[in-house]
């Protein structure tokens with residue numbers, strides 16, 4: 101998506117190391133395989149700020165402001181928000197929810213079929229060890245999704261996505277003890293962070309537009325249900341919505357139509373899920389050596 105948008109990532113946004121392999125560690129079957137992948141390892145906060153630098157100067161951005169809700173006001177929407185610790189509002193013809201996994205815009209405009217909610221916990225560890233791959237861990241005892249380890253500069257970030265209500269903190273501690281047991285040297289804990297992550301398992305969990313309220317990115321449920329990657333979907337849906345609105349105020353049909361391929365892509369990712377998440381099928385695939393990368397010693 102970055103290539104399609106003709107964007108080249110500046111060096112200042114990148115984190116060491118740049119990685120070309122995924123090491124898949126299947127704790128269920130005690131199997132390890134490497135696969136070639138082309139990822140960009142970034143500092144997420146710097147990446148987001150870099151994208152914001154492309155917002156035209158005639159667009160007003162309100163930082164440190166919290167969107168609360170909207171009300172219909174004739175043909176317009178009255179948007180209520182808090183800024184500088186004061187209740188404020190503004191009016192708009194079209195309201196776009198780009199507010200991520202726990203979208204308040206979505207909650208109000210579309211009250212059914214929300215994507216499956218997972219809680220993602222990440223801990224940062226200071227380490228001198230190198231890790232020239234992205235580690236993905238599959239373990240049914242931990243989660244029916246997956247866990248990951250990635251090196252960013254001097255830190256190792258260990259994360260996982262757990263079903264809501266599935267005792268995430270306890271499961272996270274179990275992940276750490278399992279990684280240690282498997283010989284991973286993780287270093288000293290620095291910080292812990294957590295958030296929600298959406299998993300769109302059914303197409304009816306995708307919500308795009310209702311009257312003049314539109315959603316993009318994870319708010320719309322646009323995120324890979326197999327890998328939890330959502331940045332390219334967010335960029336793509338934002339682009340498609342902008343194109344549809346630029347054609348005219350009656351953008352709803354055009355937006356939905358332009359999103360068909362992306363929605364189909366999420367449908368196909370769901371079909372792929374058993375191959376990744378059913379431990380018997382995964383075992384067969386990993387044992388077959390299909391597409392695996394031989395690491396030279």
Ligand SMILES: Cc1cc2nc3c(=O)[nH]c(=O)nc-3n(C[C@H](O)[C@H](O)[C@H](O)COP(=O)(O)OP(=O)(O)OC[C@H]3O[C@@H](n4cnc5c(N)ncnc54)[C@H](O)[C@@H]3O)c2cc1C
Pocket residue numbers: 165166167168198199200201202203204220222259295296297316317318319323328329330331332334
């Ligand atoms: C731990 C973790 C790791 C991930 N790793 C990857 C990865 O490697 N690659 C990948 O492609 N995807 C990854 N994802 C998914 C990816 O981050 C999201 O899918 C993507 O950022 C969605 O973009 P978005 O713009 O829709 O939402 P977000 O990036 O979540 O942005 C939403 C914005 O809205 C703001 N907001 C929310 N509510 C309000 C409110 N009420 N008022 C004001 N502002 C509000 C938020 O602060 C945020 O800035 C990861 C997700 C997690 C949780």
